[in-house]
Amino acid sequence: MFDTDIGIDLGTASILVYIKGKGVVLKEPSVVAIDRDTDTIRAIGEEARLMIGRTPGNIVAVRPLRQGVISNYSVTEQMIKYFIQKAVGKRSYKKPRISICVPSGATEVETKAVEDASFQAGAREVFIVEEPLAAAIGAGIDISKPCGNMVVDIGGGTTDIAVISLGATVESTSVKVAGDDFDDAIVRYMRKKHNLLVGERTAEEIKIGIGTCFKKTEVKKMEVRGRNLVTGLPKIIEVTSEEVEEALREATTQIVEAIHGVLENTPPELSADIAVRGIVLTGGGCLLDGLEELIESKTGINTMTAEDPMTAVAIGTGRYLEVMDEMNQEK
Template sequence: MILDKIIGLFSHDIAIDLGTANTIVLLKGQGIIINEPSIVAVKTDKYDRDGTILAVGHEAKEMIGKTPGGIQAIRPMKDGVIADFDVTEKMIRYFIEKAHKRKTLIRPRVMVCVPYGLTGVERKAVKESAMSAGAREVFLIEEPMAAAIGAGLPIREPQGSLIVDIGGGTTEIGVISLGGLVISKSIRVAGDKLDIAIVDYIRKKYNLLIGERTGEEIKIQIGSASPLEVPLLMQVKGRDQVSGLLNTVELTSEDIRDAIKDQLREISNALKSVLESVPPDLAGDIVENGVVLTGGGALIRGLDKYLSDIVKLPVYIGNEPLLAVAKGTGKAMEELDLLHHINSLD
């Protein structure tokens, strides 16, 4: 125990929000030091069977859809889980080494935030990736719990708090009381599926072919879940699939609302199913405290109103929703001894 405390004084503990879209790394005592896309560019030619890493993060994202033969930009996380173990391990190693910078000879303890409902095999894969990347000890915390901590909800109090975290690969919904997840649900409908829906809609309605990166930009620029008083407009360039020539069309926020309506309905249905399972004693707390939104999806215009109209409860957007999960993971890392009893930590 004494040795652990001495090592802790010299160790630079690291918290990682390993997201489908972005990876955020926090260093104990310093806060967020890395916030980059979860993308890796690797060599894929026949002379490099090991897949040499060419770029990670922002630099790799710039390569998506623009790589020549022999280079591939990979998103190793898909729908909130590891789709490519080897590339994920290399990505985690890159971020840990970048964060740690060999400050001490002592390897860091690492906490990784993972989606709720990850299988035992998937949890083991995440742990092994971090251990292989140089961690001394690895802890996992589930996303709804990390989001609640980051949003400042009273997780240790004997009252119900409801969090909805809409990330890149998954939407995580959790009811938390007395430091544990009472009910939780994870669906693989989130930011990425919204981007794909926008791409498909524009292809079908306007015969215009665009990439997922453009779909994401459209979502950010003019995306809306509820009608706006003044619709937003955006010029979008792509290739006409009929003539094969380059073309430009003008989209409105109403177009995007129509494009993503099915995905938003799935998210609202998941929220309703969680509310239907809430124990009566906690239901009163949720009626009083409302629902808190975090994650990049929380920034979609009018999403709070859209969900509030469906579930008939107040819906609030948490402070810094994009960073809530990462900050919650970092706070859990700092209060590790106090959080060992939480069911979501292992």
Template structure:
């Protein structure tokens, strides 16, 4: 139990939630999915167990992803999910409410920020801070953002891609687009329907993305068997899908991300742009692991592009590490306590 004076960092992601406890590191990583019995309104499963139910539930059970495009789409379910994760990591009996810092996409509105703060407080949090994802990603990737040097971070999660140029602990130029891992999956589902007359689910699309998906031509073509429902006969069907097909399927969303990176570079002050061309672009988040995406951005910008070590947990790690520097980062944060806002 970590109840006494615990300080927690939460990466409240569209696809997964990661919890960092000061002094312990990342203690939880679970999918952002909740399974609820509609008849009794009881939570049946949260996280990995609930994810297994996606697309496979009977009529009375619904598996919900309460966050969409990086923001809360179902407030009540998000609050219940957060309560579950806080209790799981801090214990049910707590003498003090933990201090919590939650990361949000850089483009969220004040209303969306308030929803995150309220949901976290209602779920059992004490004083709640918000930190923008690119800042947390940069800290988690090991970049020193306090110096007057330009750092460019591209954080691609499940719901949003956040691109930002950071200097002196703050964001100079940023762009947040709702094109990320979920849009990759949607594009694969649409492609399979159009090219092969096969209907596949989200989990199958994700498997294709991970195993044979690519954003840049592969030297050696990869193949994978894919099962779905034939739209003509209505019967199950298995086909072989190649990485070349996935390259075509994913071309629209990956080019949208490359365009956003280009747009941010165009707005970057020349001194910082010079720093970035020397230091390179750092990519974080699960979406950055799509095969060849860093090569595509490097080709489009002419700037070396690297994937951060342990890219999936960078934001959570940075959110947790920022607990040590609240005095420095507080200017760029929003805090919530008894309904008050401060910047």
């Protein structure tokens, strides 16, 4: 009765927690605010995100995960613990079984760090799931059949691309270009083109508001506030969607090239399946306007976005044990 199965999408930008029977119960930014003077944690999640770029010198808002892997072990451990307790509550008498996802290109050391952090945070058993596999399950793809499915999961820190058949990954790659890199590209472009210094949050607002990676007839515009690098004073300028497309071109080209690389190495029978079934996009980064059209124009393969791309990995991670049990029973 008190047995809990939890799926955690341990993302660079946000953490989602899925509980069997309840669905996704928690979605918060993976940000922790630390007091440098006392070396204590002041805030975790949304509360800490609001502090980014707005704190006094002694308090720093950090992301303990970089490009899908742990960069600060002790802080990650406390963050996982906090989110598990927040999701499960105090009622659980038994330690939960936790499925947690890692990028397909994660090394053994990186995977072990995630596993250890989960045990330290109070897990009874830990199952490591590859991100594209979780994304495919969460997107509603039947991975148990012997046919090729291609999933492109664009998160905050990494883009995972994989061809899946019979419940396993046949061909995959992980590139360290994703949502955060789109923001960085916008920051660099604004500095270079307009001599305007903008923060991470402003760059994200530009990306969500008028960001596109495919040239369209309709041009969107947006007012952007920042600091003029020449005068040092605040300044407001108007930015167009065409400029954002130019800023994001390099990053999106890298993702398309990685997709191309995986398709080149895919066995011919599975390639034929993908040509018919298409490419499925998941992850928050795939919400960038024009991405479907860009991939479709470069590969010639029908590309579609999963129904709820933001939660697909979390749902898939949570359902992973169920799906694997079903497949083993069928054997």
